[in-house]
Amino acid sequence: MSDTWIVDLRHYLNEYGAIAISSGPGLRLAEYFTAITQETTGDPYGEQLYPKVPCRRRPNRKPCVGEIASYIDPDDQQIVWICPVCGDNGTISGWQGTLWDLTQADTTAH
Ligand SMILES: [Zn+2]
Incomplete structure (x- = not known):
C-alpha cells in the first residue's frame, strides 16, 4: 500500500x-x-526541459527506481503525480505564483 x-x-x-x-x-x-512542481509546470509537453524527479521512497529499504510522472489536472489545476514503479502518489495545490511555477515562462500558451 502507498500513501497519497x-x-x-x-x-x-x-x-x-x-x-x-x-x-x-x-x-x-x-x-x-x-x-515536482517545477518539472510539471516547466515541461507541460514532455519535452524534458527539466529533469524527471526520482522517487523518494525506499520500499524494502532499497531506493525506488521510479521517476515521478505528473500532470496538471485541467479541472482543479492541482498537480497530480505518481510513481509508476511503487505507486506512491499525491496532489499538489497552491503552487501557482510560487518560485517553482513555470507556467508563465511558456509564452506559447498565453
Ligand atoms: Zn517509487
Missing part, C-alpha cells in the same frame, strides 16, 4: 516564498514537492 500525499505547497513556504524549513526530513519533502 495531499499537499498545499504554500504550507512549506515562508513570507518571502522560499522554503520555510531549514533542515531535516521536512526540507527534503519540501524540495521533493517543489521539484
Whole structure:
C-alpha cells in the first residue's frame, strides 16, 4: 500500500516564498514537492526541459527506481503525480505564483 500525499505547497513556504524549513526530513519533502512542481509546470509537453524527479521512497529499504510522472489536472489545476514503479502518489495545490511555477515562462500558451 502507498500513501497519497495531499499537499498545499504554500504550507512549506515562508513570507518571502522560499522554503520555510531549514533542515531535516521536512526540507527534503519540501524540495521533493517543489521539484515536482517545477518539472510539471516547466515541461507541460514532455519535452524534458527539466529533469524527471526520482522517487523518494525506499520500499524494502532499497531506493525506488521510479521517476515521478505528473500532470496538471485541467479541472482543479492541482498537480497530480505518481510513481509508476511503487505507486506512491499525491496532489499538489497552491503552487501557482510560487518560485517553482513555470507556467508563465511558456509564452506559447498565453
Ligand atoms: Zn517509487
